[in-house]
Amino acid sequence: MGELSKTAAYWVLRVLSFFFCMNETFFAPCPRGLENALATELGLLGAVAPKTSSGGVHFHGELSLAYRVNLESRLASRVLWHITRQPYRNEHDIYTIAYDIDWTRYFTAERTLRIDLAATHSPLTSLTYATLRIKDAVCDRFRAEGLERPFIDKQSPDVRVYAYLSEDEATIYLDTSGEALFKRGYRLHNEEAPLRENLAAGLLTLAGWTPDVPLFDPMCGGGTIAIEAALIAARQAPGLKRSFSFQKLNWFDGPTWQRLKQRARDAVRTAPESPMIFAGDISESAVEHAIACAAHINVADWINFSVADVRHREAPAPAGVWLTNPPYGVRLEDSDILAALYPALGTTLKKHFAGWHAWIFSSDSLLPKLIGLKPERRIPLFNGALDCRLYGFKMVKGSMRRIKPPRPKLPAPALP
């Protein structure tokens, strides 16, 4: 071999080892509107070259980075491990792309399996059929290797394969998370319309809240915003109480995982004597439930809970961040109640919360206007498919311009 080809071979090997040993590619989906915040968070967790796209962030790193992101990310919904991306035209191509993957490298035949598929502008007529073809390809590949085929379990599979079809490309991922990451393991049952946990953490990030500043959620429901804030203040990794799909994959490295978990446990701080996170609700049962959830994830001591009508609230500190997700209309009869509540909210903020920064998260474009205060910020966000806004109001004593509330003529009710 000539000197030149030796050098070329060396560099090919270097590049291959870089790509195959160290540089895996991942995609972390998140609630739409949180992509930039997630990219920043992933960078802090050690992700290489995080790059946003609609509904998530692509990034690179070693496999152990996926462990860390699953354990510590407050904003990601999942961590998907990129396996392949290929052009396709029909279901047969999809089958071949999935069959060509050596699945036995990733998991054993004893693992149960689920396939999920999403598509935008795909020319295929039946996505269900395409999903079945991927399932067949994975099972056929196991049989071709002389092994049993894995069983399908749609409820609680060990391994989830995700396929994403664009107009002409199929991307196949292995899900390293399992249950979505917003399922932190502290929700005991659902109170009225709880926020997803990663969305609540995202609202705190967008509101610019930091643990040295008092926080108040006067309509806390199941307590999601306050509990997420307490987890941040306590430096408690949100995934400490749950397990993940990567633990079922062949390449799972137990000692590395135990090291990461121990480091996360060591980082946890104890609560101060006077907590600065305040939360409450008019419903006693909602507050009881929120306290139970907070206790379940060991942050009850970080939150000062109380039962009260928001209209009678006074500020618990001279300044801070008020962040809340008020009720919104699902039935027509809700309209009158809400049309009365929102102006009263504005009055309470104006009378008792001068010096505070108030943030209201709502899917209703009319109701925030009823509050009678001019929002300084309107941040678009999605709660699932629901188009929402995070409205920011700076409460300055005496200088807030009061907007005359529009007549309470409300549109068709929104979804919870």
Ligand SMILES: C[S@@+](CC[C@H](N)C(=O)[O-])C[C@H]1O[C@@H](n2cnc3c(N)ncnc32)[C@H](O)[C@@H]1O
């Ligand atoms: C959309 S839910 C909040 C959900 C909460 N963010 C969560 O993640 O669980 C609205 C909450 O406002 C509360 N609420 C309604 N009217 C209220 C009032 N006048 N004062 C205080 N809380 C009120 C309801 O009891 C309900 O729990």
